[in-house]
Amino acid sequence: MSHLQNSNLFDIKGLVAVVTGGGSDTPSLVVPSVRKYPTRFYIYPQTGPPKSSSSAVVNSGTLGPLARIPGDNNNNNNNNNNNNPDGPKPSISAVRDALWSVPMADFSRVFEVNASGAYYTVIAFLTLLDAANKRRARPEHNRLATPVAQVVVVSSIAGFMRRVPLSFAYSLSKAAANHLVKVLATALAPYLIRVNGIAPGLFYSELSSNDFSPGECAVSDGSFPPQQIPITRAGGEEDIAGLLLWMAGASGGYLNGNITVLDGGRLGVAPSAY
Template identity: 35%
Template sequence: MASTSAADIFNVNGLVAVITGGGTGIGLMMANALATNGAFKVYIVGRRQSKLDEAASSHPNIIEPLAGDVTSTDSLIQLAETVKRKTGYINLLICNSGQLGPPSSGGDDMPKESSAATLQQISNFFLAQPMQDWNDTFALNCTAVFYTAMAFLPLLGAGNDPQVSKSAMAGVRSQMCVTSSLGGFNRHHLAGFAYTASKAAATHMVKVLATFLGPHRVRVNALAPGLFPTDLSAPLLVGKDATQEGAFPPSFIPGERTGDETDAAGMILYLASRAGAYVNGCVLLVDGGRLGMLPATY
C-alpha cells in the first residue's frame, strides 16, 4: 500500500534541478527549499556570478552556480552541456528568470490615473518608450522560456530513465515549471503592458507545452505568484515588514501580507514531489487572494 505520510510524499530526495534566475528572489527561495528537503543537486543559473556564488553559499554541496544568459541560444546549449557533463540528467527544470519591463504610468505629462489622461497624453507617453524595451521583456519572460525548455529537454528525458537517473523517484516523471505571475491574469495596467502580456503568453505556452510534451513523459506546470519580497516588487514594499500579517489591508490582499519563503517552498515542493506527480498543465496561483481584488481573468 502506498504511503500517505507527508514525510514520504513531499520530499524530493535525490532530485536534480536547474533553476534559471535562481540567485535571487523566488528562484533562490525555491533552490533553498529543494536543497533543504533532499535534493541531490540544484543548479542555479543567472548572469551575475557574484550573486550566484552568494546564493550557493547556503548549501555549498548541493546548490551549484552556473553563469549564463537564457536569452542566448548558444549560452543555453552550453549550460545544458555543462549539466550533462556533471550529472547526465535532470528531474526538474524551473524557468524563473524574468523582468518587469517598461512602465504604464509616470512622467511629468502622464497622470498616474490613466482615466485622467487625454488620449494624446497616453499616445505620447507610450510612443516615447523604445519598442526594444517591449522586445527585451518578451525575450526574457516568454521567448527564453521556450528556448530553455528545448535546451534541457534531453536531460529531462534522461531523468525519467532509471538506467541513467540515480534520482528517478517512483511515480514522479520529469517536469518543467515556469514562473509566470498573477500579472498574467490581472486586467489592470499598473504592472505594465509588456509585463502582463509577456506573462500571459508564458502561461499559455505552459499549457501548449504540457500537451505537446505529454506523450514524451515530461510534465509542464506554471507557478503564478502574487506579491513576494523580490527585486521586482521592492518599490511596492518600501518601509514595510511585508511578510507579516497585517502589512496590507484585506481589501488589497485578503491574506494581509506578501508571500514568504515558506509559501515559495510549499508551492515547489508540492509540484516537485510525489504529492504533485499527477499534476500536468496546471497553473498554481499563490497570491494570498490578491487576484480576487482586481479586474482579472483566471
C-alpha cells in the same frame, strides 16, 4: 499507510533541479525553501556578478551540491510605467505619448526574457528531461511510481490581471508564459514530460521592492489592505516552499498543464481573466 506520511508525500530526495533566473533573485526564493533535502541544484544562467540575494544563496555553504551554469539571459528591463487607477485621469494624448515612448526593441526584449527565454530554456533541457524518465525505477503493480520529469514555469498573476501593475510588455509577456505552460504540456505529453506553472502574487523581490517599506518583507497580517490582498500580507518563504515540495514530490506527480495561483486572493478582488 506509510506512503501517506508527510516524509513520503513531500520527499524530493535525489531530485536534480535546474533553477533559472540566476541573474535575478529567483534562486533566493526557491533554493532556501528546500535546502535541507539532499537534492542537487543548478542555477542558470549566471553571467557576470550575480544579484546580491542570489550570491548569498550560492555562497551560503548550507545548500549541499549547487552549481552555476553560464548563460546569456541576464536582463531585467521591464519598462516600469506604473498605471495608477486611483490617480488623476490623463488625457488620451498623454496616454498615447507615454505608451509610444517605449521603444519597440525594449518592449520585445521583455518578451525575449519572460516568454521566449522560458520557451528555449525548456527546449534546451528536453533530452535531459527524457534521460531522467529513462532512469526511473521500474513500476510495481498497484504502487505509485516515481513522478515523471517535470518543468515548472514561474510566471506571474500579472498575466491574468486586466490592470497593468508594471507595464504592458510585462503583463503580456507573463500571459504568454502562462499559455506556454498549457501548449507545452500538450506537446510534451506523448514523451511523459510534464509542464506546470506557478503564478505568484506579491512576494518581496528586487522587482517588487517599491511595494515594501525598507527592511520589511510584509508577511505579517495587516501589512496590506484587504482591498489589495484579502489575506492582507505578502507571500513568504513558507508559502513558496510548501508549494514547491507539493509540486516536486510524489503528492504532485499527477499534475500536468496546471498553473497554481499563489496570491493571497489578489486576483479575486481585481479585474482579471482567471
